[in-house]
Amino acid sequence: MKRHLLEADDLDRADATLVLDTAAQIEAALTGREVKKLPTLRGRTVVNLFYEDSTRTRISFELAAKRLSADVINFSAKGSSVSKGESLKDTALTLEAMGSDAIVIRHGASGAPHQLASWVRGSVVNAGDGTHEHPTQALLDAYTIRARLGRLEGVRVAVVGDVLHSRVARSNVRLLHTLGAEVTLVAPPTLLPVGVGSWPAEVSYDLDAVLPKADVVMMLRVQAERMNASYFPSAREYSRRYGLDARRMAALGDDAIVMHPGPMNRGMEIAAEVADSVRSTIVEQVGNGVSVRMAVLYLLLGGAPS
Amino acid sequence: MAGSPPAAPSSRDARGSASPGALLTAPDVARVVDRMAHQLIEKAGNGLGDLVLVGIPTRGAPLARRLAARVEAFSGTPIDVGTVDITLYRDDLRLRGVRALEDTVLPGSGIDGRLVVLVDDVLFSGRSVRAALDALRDLGRPRAVQLAVLIDRGHRELPIRADYVGKNVPTSRAQSVKVRLAETDGADEVRVEGE
Numbered sequence: 001m002k003r004h005l006l007e008a009d010d011l012d013r014a015d016a017t018l019v020l021d022t023a024a025q026i027e028a029a030l031t032g033r034e035v036k037k038l039p040t041l042r043g044r045t046v047v048n049l050f051y052e053d054s055t056r057t058r059i060s061f062e063l064a065a066k067r068l069s070a071d072v073i074n075f076s077a078k079g080s081s082v083s084k085g086e087s088l089k090d091t092a093l094t095l096e097a098m099g100s101d102a103i104v105i106r107h108g109a110s111g112a113p114h115q116l117a118s119w120v121r122g123s124v125v126n127a128g129d130g131t132h133e134h135p136t137q138a139l140l141d142a143y144t145i146r147a148r149l150g151r152l153e154g155v156r157v158a159v160v161g162d163v164l165h166s167r168v169a170r171s172n173v174r175l176l177h178t179l180g181a182e183v184t185l186v187a188p189p190t191l192l193p194v195g196v197g198s199w200p201a202e203v204s205y206d207l208d209a210v211l212p213k214a215d216v217v218m219m220l221r222v223q224a225e226r227m228n229a230s231y232f233p234s235a236r237e238y239s240r241r242y243g244l245d246a247r248r249m250a251a252l253g254d255d256a257i258v259m260h261p262g263p264m265n266r267g268m269e270i271a272a273e274v275a276d277s278v279r280s281t282i283v284e285q286v287g288n289g290v291s292v293r294m295a296v297l298y299l300l301l302g303g304a305p306s
Numbered sequence: 307m308a309g310s311p312p313a314a315p316s317s318r319d320a321r322g323s324a325s326p327g328a329l330l331t332a333p334d335v336a337r338v339v340d341r342m343a344h345q346l347i348e349k350a351g352n353g354l355g356d357l358v359l360v361g362i363p364t365r366g367a368p369l370a371r372r373l374a375a376r377v378e379a380f381s382g383t384p385i386d387v388g389t390v391d392i393t394l395y396r397d398d399l400r401l402r403g404v405r406a407l408e409d410t411v412l413p414g415s416g417i418d419g420r421l422v423v424l425v426d427d428v429l430f431s432g433r434s435v436r437a438a439l440d441a442l443r444d445l446g447r448p449r450a451v452q453l454a455v456l457i458d459r460g461h462r463e464l465p466i467r468a469d470y471v472g473k474n475v476p477t478s479r480a481q482s483v484k485v486r487l488a489e490t491d492g493a494d495e496v497r498v499e500g501e
Binding site: 028033068 | 394403404407443
């Protein structure tokens with residue numbers, strides 16, 4: 001493994017498989033235990049540096065670090081010296097001077113974690129940067145697919161919705177490709193990034209044509225907060241053409257699963273009855289996130305300092 | 307390796323085994339495991355029913371399964387087996403590169419109130435056993451914990467001793483004891499290497 005986890009392509013197939021296997025072993029070791037804590041990272045400090053709002057990712061990283069007995073410092077830009085104008089670099093150097101061994105960063109600017117990695121000696125984990133990457137989300141999605149379907153090689157995954165603004169989609173396309181899955185992106189042309197042709201994925205504008213062949217349908221959130229132009233005529237029309245409702249779900253194969261990275265816009269990209277159905281892995285994904293992030297922190301911090 | 311190391315008397319001479327220098331050959335390992343199984347039955351007495359054999363990966367795991375099979379064969383009592391991965395409990399993680407994890411599997415009935423016998427291939431510093439004891443503490447509260455090892459090579463760094471020992475082998479620190487088992491290495495054999 002590299003020292004940092006900044007994007008999905010930092011992991012080759014062997015590394016990615018190691019993360020998934022380690023997560024599975026950690027999960028098995030902790031299942032049914034009274035004491036859900038391991039002493040592995042005792043005395044190491046993990047800083048959660050969050051410049052953007054987050055519920056599940058921040059809590060998931062915090063829980064993962066705490067379950068490995070690391071000390072955790074949660075830093076959110078609101079209420080810190082950032083509001084006095086402190087730069088990312090000065091903030092990072094301050095945190096490192098206080099002895100942080102790893103920094104988990106979420107930032108609105110694509111590439112911020114890469115910058116950070118060039119300034120600090122410890123490990124940097126990207127917890128989502130702008131519209132760029134979110135590698136641990138891709139890892140937990142791959143883990144969930146493997147746990148449900150038993151394999152990743154040859155699995156057909158449809159990634160549906162706002163691909164343009166989605167760091168989840170970008171990381172998933174790369175990681176799933178590394179692991180041998182076949183990805184199809186489904187979105188209106190306005191919500192596909194420039195250069196999508198060079199991604200290791202098929203592209204389709206027609207959800208109904210893709211669904212019957214898909215083993216996995218991954219719905220993306222429509223990111224209204226990043227939309228500064230009209231990408232589609234109306235929410236209703238988007239929902240009608242690219243939303244997953246019960247009728248569309250019926251077109252899926254028997255074992256196919258429905259995923260969503262959260263937070264969901266129920267009734268927009270996904271109908272409530274789909275989100276709550278037995279095919280849905282949405283709650284499982286959250287649980288798996290903790291195991292996968294424990295695996296990542298262990299593999300980055302568990303060995304000798306390099 | 308030339309000849310057998312001075313500190314390790316070889317058992318190959320009498321039987322003319324095909325593997326020169328081996329401290330224990332495959333038949334020796336089988337005999338030793340049988341003897342340890344008998345000792346377990348004798349010492350557990352009426353408590354055999356709540357015995358759980360917990361192997362420490364890698365080679366403690368197959369050893370625990372073998373011991374359990376022999377105890378079952380000799381006593382007729384079915385024996386629960388498990389494995390406990392100690393990697394995340396080691397005290398030397400920061401001294402080496404990151405290690406891959408192994409499986410932790412416990413019997414469905416758990417280990418609370420039961421007699422747990424930890425099983426490992428070689429007892430050396432005692433640090434693996436210390437890690438295993440810490441892991442067990444997080445997994446439940448056994449009535450008692452005992453330790454069974456195939457080879458005790460000395461050089462303890464912690465106040466830990468084995469309750470069942472297959473073979474005591476005086477070694478120097480510079481030597482290494484290599485245990486091979488059919489399940490993990492293709493064949494049963496124990497060797498002492500180095501001077």
